[in-house]
Amino acid sequence: MPAPPIRRIAHLDMDAFFASVELLRQPQLKGLPVVVGGRSRSAGWLGNAALEALPAHAIPLEAFARLHSYTGRGVITTATYEARQFGIGSAMGMMKAAKLCPDAYLLPADFEQYRAYSRRFKAIIAQHAPAIEDRGIDEVYIDFTDVPDGQEEGGLLLAQRIQRAIYADTGLTCSIGVAPNKLLAKLASEWHKPNGIFILMPDQVTEKLWPLPCKKVNGIGPKTNDKLLTLGIHTLHDLAHTPEQELIDAFGSTYGAWLHRIAWGQDERALVMESAPVSMSRETTFERDLHAKADKAELSDIFTHLCQRVAADLQRKGYAGRTIGVKIRFPDFRSATRAISINHHTQDAATIRQIAGQCLKRIDLQRRFRLLGVKVDNLLPLEEAQDVDSKLLSQTKPHHACAAQLSLPFDE
Structure with a gap:
């Protein structure tokens, strides 16, 4: 066999x-x-x-x-x-x-333009290797294991083919790392940027991994890195040769054991091909601090635009939500959030604006603020949301947006 x-x-x-x-x-x-x-x-x-x-x-x-x-x-x-x-x-x-x-x-x-190109390059990848984990607008994980040429020269031939196809179709370059797992592949994609390919074989893992500072690993943030430095752990080599129990004592059982595994290049995570979003949001940071009264016309336009963009995101991706919230950030970087759940799902901009406006009325807006955001939570695929709502219809009267526009703190 x-x-x-x-x-x-x-x-x-x-x-x-x-x-x-x-x-x-x-x-x-x-x-x-x-x-x-x-x-x-x-x-x-x-x-x-x-x-x-x-x-x-x-x-x-x-x-x-x-x-x-x-x-x-x-x-x-x-x-x-x-x-x-x-x-x-x-x-x-x-x-x-x-x-x-x-x-x-x-x-x-120009995010509409970027999203259009994102869809193009991901469609090209899918023609060569269909098992893809979407990690955002500009990056993906791809399973080469059982794909034709995915094993040839460690995956080099397939990586070159995908790289050339993306460039031929879009004129854009990309960098690819191919390795035994997601942890190592992400690191490897940085090693020959831009427009490069790095193939990491199992027998090269510690040679390439151990000289790196710990903070290079996705999942080791500034606070963890600072704590590692106080323990005399600077590189992944240091981390690998620190007894696992010491890491568990310092960072807890789950995270300490994870630190030990990743220092040896171990990562058994599978690719996540489908993941349903739990929320969708839009926010903007202003060029200058704005006030609900003094800048009411500008804020009203911004607020409406944010609600429309969230609604467009929901409609484009086929989701509806029933919890609508807002976020305000003040000049001292303190934030205030409020949310209201309604008894039906929506992807309608007017409804989102009306409920988000009620949330705003629950925040003290006497001070200027630097950021405004709108968020929709408790999402379901549209058809499923409609089924849920229809079952509840006979039990409770659904909440609808008021015919008259709600007067917000910064509406004219």
């Missing part, structure tokens, strides 16, 4: 995904430091209607905003590798990034 195939798991990560999509339509920015962040792309993003009417590739360089002219509290969504060389990274405040590379070009984010 032939031996079972060796487990081969790939992690595919698109290279500077949002920025790369932007460079496809604005190739004049290629090779230059570019950051994407701040407000979403919309009419007026260049501040010049005549320039905005031009084909994107014909917009002159001097028309694009530079990072040094930015004021506000926006964060970097992504950056080209040319910008990253200055120390700029995702989630960094743009004012901080402006100090590192003031001449970097600044583009607003």
